[in-house]
Amino acid sequence: xxxxxxxxxxxxxxxxxxxxxxxxxxxxxxxxxxxxxxxxxxxxxxxxxxxxxxxxxxxxxxxxxxxxxxxxxxxxxxxxxxxxxxxxxxxxxxxxxxxxxxxxxxxxxxxxxxxxxxxxxxxxxxxxxxxxxxxxxxxxxxxxxxxxxxxxxxxxxxxxxxxxxxxxxxxxxxxxxxxxxxxxxxxxxxxxxxxxxxxxxxxxxxxxxxxxxxxxxxxxxxxxxxxxxxxxxxxxxxxxxxxxxxxxxxxxxxxxxxxxxxxxxxxxxxxxxxxxxxxxxxxxxxxxxxxxxxxxxxxxxxxxxxxxxxxxxxxxxxxxxxxxxxxxxxxxxxxxxxxxxxxxxxxxxxxxxxxxxxxxxxxxxxxxxxxxxxxxxxxxxxxxxxxxxxxxxxxxxxxxxxxxxxxxxxxxxxxxxxxxxxxxxxxxxxxxxxxxxxxxxxxxxxxxxxxxxxxxxxxxxxxxxxxxxxxxxxxxxxxxxxxxxxxxxxxxxxxxxxxxxxxxxxxxxxxxxxxxxxxxxxxxxxxxxxxxxxxxxxxxxxxxxxxxxxxxxxxxxxxxxxxxxxxxxxxxxxxxxxxxxxxxxxxxxxxxxxxxxxxxxxxxxxxxxxxxxxxxxxxxxxxxxxxxxxxxxxxxxxxxxxxxxxxxxxxxxxxxxxxxxxxxxxxxxxxxxxxxxxxxxxxxxxxxxxxxxxxxxxxxxxxxxxxxxxxxxxxxxxxx
Numbered sequence: 266x267x268x269x270x271x272x273x274x275x276x277x278x279x280x281x282x283x284x285x286x287x288x289x290x291x292x293x294x295x296x297x298x299x300x301x302x303x304x305x306x307x308x309x310x311x312x313x314x315x316x317x318x319x320x321x322x323x324x325x326x327x328x329x330x331x332x333x334x335x336x337x338x339x340x341x342x343x344x345x346x347x348x349x350x351x352x353x354x355x356x357x358x359x360x361x362x363x364x365x366x367x368x369x370x371x372x373x374x375x376x377x378x379x380x381x382x383x384x385x386x387x388x389x390x391x392x393x394x395x396x397x398x399x400x401x402x403x404x405x406x407x408x409x410x411x412x413x414x415x416x417x418x419x420x421x422x423x424x425x426x427x428x429x430x431x432x433x434x435x436x437x438x439x440x441x442x443x444x445x446x447x448x449x450x451x452x453x454x455x456x457x458x459x460x461x462x463x464x465x466x467x468x469x470x471x472x473x474x475x476x477x478x479x480x481x482x483x484x485x486x487x488x489x490x491x492x493x494x495x496x497x498x499x500x501x502x503x504x505x506x507x508x509x510x511x512x513x514x515x516x517x518x519x520x521x522x523x524x525x526x527x528x529x530x531x532x533x534x535x536x537x538x539x540x541x542x543x544x545x546x547x548x549x550x551x552x553x554x555x556x557x558x559x560x561x562x563x564x565x566x567x568x569x570x571x572x573x574x575x576x577x578x579x580x581x582x583x584x585x586x587x588x589x590x591x592x593x594x595x596x597x598x599x600x601x602x603x604x605x606x607x608x609x610x611x612x613x614x615x616x617x618x619x620x621x622x623x624x625x626x627x628x629x630x631x632x633x634x635x636x637x638x639x640x641x642x643x644x645x646x647x648x649x650x651x652x653x654x655x656x657x658x659x660x661x662x663x664x665x666x667x668x669x670x671x672x673x674x675x676x677x678x679x680x681x682x683x684x685x686x687x688x689x690x691x692x693x694x695x696x697x698x699x700x701x702x703x704x705x706x707x708x709x710x711x712x713x714x715x716x717x718x719x720x721x722x723x724x725x726x727x728x729x730x731x732x733x734x735x736x737x738x739x740x741x742x743x744x745x746x747x748x749x750x751x752x753x754x755x756x757x758x759x760x761x762x763x764x765x766x767x768x769x770x771x772x773x774x775x776x777x778x779x780x781x782x783x784x785x786x787x788x789x790x791x792x793x794x795x796x797x798x799x800x801x802x803x804x805x806x807x808x809x810x811x812x813x814x815x816x817x818x819x820x821x822x823x824x825x826x827x828x829x830x831x832x833x834x835x836x837x838x839x840x841x842x843x844x845x846x847x848x849x850x851x852x853x854x855x856x857x858x859x860x861x862x863x864x865x866x867x868x869x870x871x872x873x874x875x876x877x878x879x880x881x882x883x884x885x886x887x888x889x890x891x892x893x894x895x896x897x898x899x900x901x902x903x904x905x906x907x908x909x910x911x912x913x914x915x916x917x918x919x920x921x922x923x924x925x926x927x928x929x930x931x932x933x934x935x936x937x938x939x940x941x942x943x944x945x946x947x948x949x950x951x952x953x954x955x956x957x958x959x960x961x962x963x964x965x966x967x968x969x970x971x972x973x974x975x976x977x978x979x980x981x982x983x984x985x
Contacts, residue, residue: 465489629777
């Protein structure tokens, strides 16, 4: 890079001399000092300071301010500060409007007017009450938006647009768990910071998120930037079309010194800071009751301007393929300190892999209604005039009631000189006056105050209802408590009542999706930030899986962009249940119940279900079932027959064995019997023989006897 020089072609500050014509002896002295005379007409180029070392300037993340001369840095700073001043001046009316809106919220306690000094009430004694229409609308919006965008389990949902497998589902679930743990347990500032941002969005219409890698915390940060602190020319229509985007912030001296020690900022003396605030900041401090006063200089914070702009920096010019300067302005991030007008850092604001050198996005715009100009329209613009009308109506009614109860009066000059001129009496208090011997009614006349008329009360009520309807704060009665309201009617009422807030919620959902995309970019640049602050050790495989999922999957808000509030979600769940009741055969009851419970915000739904019942038996044809039954019975009978056959065969074998045993026994008995019978037969034969012998003897005897008798009978009977 060229050294800091002064020449006739480049005029420099008054204390630096240019167009210097030197004598020959002076030229020799300059050459002896190492200064080169470049001009033939006798003018010289005086080199101030030594040539800077450019080693490290090619590093894409380098602080280029370390390689630039003080003069070049001063020129860049003056140009940027002049542009920032113009941008800030272009939005002064917007700042005043927003300051008035903060006062209209009625957050500051005010007493009724007791004098003629400045105040919100123009007359002495007038009440200072403010109607809460605007405040109610802002608080309701903040509560609904917080419930949708910041669920307790974490705001991030991982989406895979392709055909997911079980492995991919596990990766997506693990990444979702890591990111939600980061935003709820590590980046503990995310939830309260975003909650505060939602209040600003609802009230003023715009707020911003800045996503960057904090060098002190060593992790990605998503920080809310109030619209007051983001200085953009009001002619811009979006962040991408703005010529300059300047983030104004206050920084403690200790924090700034840490940034210098880390090498993020130049280590230079910045002097003593001053406390200068705009009208909006003054209004905020007035509402909070804060007096910005300190006798200790060290308690005053530095005001830092971080300007996102395009510059043609000397020594870092854009060149073409032939190394010729093109004059193209490149995107940079320039950090300045306001009071000292010193540049702390200049860094490249494009991706190292981007050959086109397009500027990177660091801010996300949250908007209530995107309509006119760069800053959005909020409830302040929508309900501001209505809130003022209701405030005036309230004050008139209160004042009318007070004056009717405690009327003022006029008294006659002829009444005589009084000892006091104070005739304002407290309730129940009396005061003696001089009447000049006239009736008191003739010298004192009460003023004709009267109570507010019914027409005035009706008008105020009508204005309030209109404001509630426009600001989406009116109560939505769906079904009027009836259970037989058709589902179509319920859905139509929900759709009609939630159109405005549904559109607002879609804008917030898109902004949060863009914010998570920037967070993903920062995590890809520093993947260790996901694991650096986790308790316990993660395995290398687990880390690799998380990083792969971070690279391949998209991060989207967990909120449903079609549901602006929990009330609408419950009404949708009710309508879904009614639809299922009317058509029970078209839906899976368990899936519908699970969806409804999740819509109602009930966690761990699966633990609420009863254990699964055994699967039912499949339906079969009765004839086929009977055939199967008969076949089973036949097989059972055949088995029984086979068993009986086996038992029968066993019994037959047993009987055969018994029969053989009995046969052997019978044979033995028969043999024994035959032996005995043979012996008996022999004995019998012997006896028979003996008997026969005896018979023969007897027969012989008988014959003898017969013979003997025959002889005797014959002669007696005349026979032979």
